[in-house]
Amino acid sequence: MISKEDIIKRFVSYVTVDTESDPTSDTTPSTAKQWDLANALVDELKAIGMEDVTIDKHAYIMATLPSNVDHDVPVIGFISHFDTTPDFTGANVKPQIIEDYDGKDIVLNAEQNIVLSPDYFEDLLLYKGQTLITTDGTTLLGADDKAGITEIVSAMEYLIANPQIKHGKIRVGFTPDEEIGRGAHKFDVAKFGADWAYTMDGSQIGELEYENFNAAGAVVKVKGKIVHPGYAKGKMVNSMYIATEFINSLPRLETPEHTEGYQGFFHLYSIKGEVDETVLEYIIRDHDKGHFEARKEVMQKLTDELNSQYEREVITIEIKDQYYNMKEKVEPVMHIVDIAEEAMKQLDIKPLIKAIRGGTDGSQLSYMGLPCPNIFAGGHNFHGRYEYVPVESMIKATEVICKIAELTALKNSK
Secondary structure, three states, rough: OHHHHHHHHHHHHHOOOOOOOOOOOOOOOOOOHHHHHHHHHHHHHHHHHOOOEOOOOOOOEEEEEEOOOOOOOOOOOEEEEEOOOOOOOOOOOOOOEEEEOOOEEEEEOOOOEEOOOOOHHHHHHOOOOEEEOOOOOOOOOOOOHHHHHHHHHHHHHHHOOOOOOOOOOOEEEEEEOOOHHHOOOOOOOHHHOEEEEEEEEEOOOOOOOOOOOEEEEEEEEEEEEOOOHHHOOOOOOOOHHHHHHHHHHHHOOOOHHHOOOOOOEEEEEEEEEEEOOEEEEEEEEEHHHHHHHHHHHHEEEEEHHHHHHHHOOEEEEEEEEEEOHHHHHHHHOHHHHHHHHHHHHHOOOOOOOOOOOOOOOOHHHOOOOOOEEEEEEOEEEEOOOOEEEEHHHHHHHHHHHHHHHHHHHHOOOO
């Protein structure tokens, strides 16, 4: 059995190390403090008996658990990231452990009246009677994705301690800067040497995902003319008004707060404006490649129309693709999803196969030649003060890793 106490101890040791990444940095990792946990993980992997433990100059960690069978088995991998999002502070995390959760409000911080309530976060009720790890209300928790690292290290330790569980060669990888979209940028797929892998970076227990958004970013620059407002008639052009026209011309209900499931969106996440110039920053998301291309075309056509209306180039737009739906790369090797699904079923976990409304290292890795579905790590309410993770979900995720390894060896035993 995988020990609850060991899982808690390991997880707490990770989340109390600040590893927040920084999108404004041009280094890898983007923050020096990520090295603190990275170096500790290298020491821990060696201590539990992993082989070929390496860390490169960019803090990418890889390690091997050798095969313990005498027949050929595909090499599989498990991957997680050790940075936390810059959306909310990850410094001085003080985890709270809630034993035998009673289904009621959890006071995270009495002084600041911060409450984690099932009235707002209904998923809490799924975990009544379980052990929850929460924040103290002033930081995020870091279950995204230190829960995944906890599960991978714990699974490797368990397999080493239980050689009667048969498995092929397993590779593990831990990456920096996933939260700022760079987790796979310098990942050496050839060095990793796996036939396929799984990111342990999902949320609710049972999640199994092999679809994600196609993604692009758009920067819209609107040029105005600034003159003295007392003498502005016929001369001033207020870029903020033109920017407002652009914003209001896009479909109002095709934004994140109005969409779900497979519905795509335009998301305006930054405005910086003065009379002379306004800059709008958007992300564009859609699971369907055709709809994705159409969304980009809508923004380009709107730019052209407004320029035509003003009879000069008042707007410029730059659209850059960011990542693509990994479904295209995973569907030809669907057996890797089937193995994960079977592993969950054998552990009495109901598989929740759905599309990710976001991105994942697995998307980029799939296009780099490493098909890489995503499996639940157990956390909820990522990127903020209300983040929590049920310990039982982390234990189950650890068991799923072990079972996938076992099933992969078994299916290739003839």
